[in-house]
Amino acid sequence: MTTRRQLVSGSAILAASAGASGIIGHPSFAATGELSPPGLPKGARDSAVLDALPGKKPLIKRLYRAPNYETPISVFNEAYTPNDQFFVRWHLSNIPEVDPAEWRLTIGGEGATAPLELSLAQLASDFEQVEVTAVCQCAGNRRGLSDPNVMGIQWGNGAMGNARWSGVRLKDILAKAGLGSNVIEIAFNGGETGAVEETPDYVKSIPAWKALDENTIIATRMNGEALPHWNGFPARVIVPGWVATFWIKQITDIRALTRPQGGYWMEKAYRVPLNTYAAADRFPTQQNDKNTPITEMVVNSLITNVHDGETVAVGKPLNIRGIAWDGGYGIIEVDVSTDGGQSWRPAQLGEDLGRFAWRQWSFQFTPAAAGRYAIMARATNTLGESQVSKLIFSPSGYHNNVIQTVAVEAA
């Protein structure tokens, strides 16, 4: 049976909720602009719809083809993002349906003296099985909030999720391939291809040291289940701490390189200006005199249960909840302001699910009088890095960790 999608246009849903004024105080995304937060280009707001891909619950459609679908913020109230609500992001339009019995992973390249091929069964039986909880965030998450707006998928806040990824360590696989000491990068290729042959294949590499990190894995399972098709079935690369551009889905080829990986997706795309962001991890073999590959996620946070424009009750305790994450150094503090940033108090941190996971937090707030309250959250990591109050602009809309403001009306 075909699952029919739920189609509700952004403007229609907002118009409907505006008509029924009683809904405004209800924390559903219908009333709050969660479908498309303020700041997104008008066309992005108008073309966003709630739409369910096969096997998925309704997500926020940004682009039909290649499929790019965003997770609604309310889903982030859960510690782990459910597989059927996890965001979907593909670059190229041909996404094969993979037969797990036929699937093979080849490991080779000029830096490997003992190339090999593995089946899914061999991955499961020949290697130690490990698990890592990690945030998977698209490099372009929040691009739509860039000021000025820049071309690309106009993501709001939801091109991310937190999951338990399980599979085998990449270093254990590479150990069987006989890596030479001259290997500088490990490159990945997956199933997706362009509609025309001339479209550059989506091939990405990471530094050898990051590939050999014990946390970098080839995952076959997500939150205890097989990876969904849309999230890379049957196996994908997990690079904890680093943005998702490197987390190649439907992985089929791993190559050990003695020279830098070329091609559009490494040389031109997914780059940030030099000496602009705090990230400590560098990728020197891919750096030029102007820019460098985006690597780690910057420290960031998100308020997940209170939405801009919501009405709250005077004198009634409001439990503000959210998440905070970084590139794997660990969140040590989240501070919350309810007066537009004039004063800050620490939030209560939730359970530590691992340094690559996001950290849930909560903050009790009782509006004492009627009026407008600007709620803000600011995360700090173990390196002492914190979020910025003004956007550090990147031409591709990356690394937006501006402190979020959610304005509520107490009445």
Added chain:
Amino acid sequence: MMNSCFNSLLAIILLVASLEVARADESDFYLKQTPGVEIVEGNCAACHSLDMIQMNYPVQDAKGWAETVGKMVRVMGAPISENDQKLIIAYLAANYSK
């Protein structure tokens, strides 16, 4: 000539694609129906759905759209004739520029 060949091929590709999966239906989406739209639909939809254009309104000016179309041809390998490129840029400049 080449263009009509390409469009026929495109029609076949799109037909096959529509038969293959019960995926979200991009055919619900329409660009502004003004002169040149069929050239845009006939070329751009070979590689991506057309909501890509509206999503990026009003992000860039006519010059920006010319760069985008140039990138699609030179970097992404889109087989778009020079004449169609001009018509596409004119359409985007008139309908989806800032």
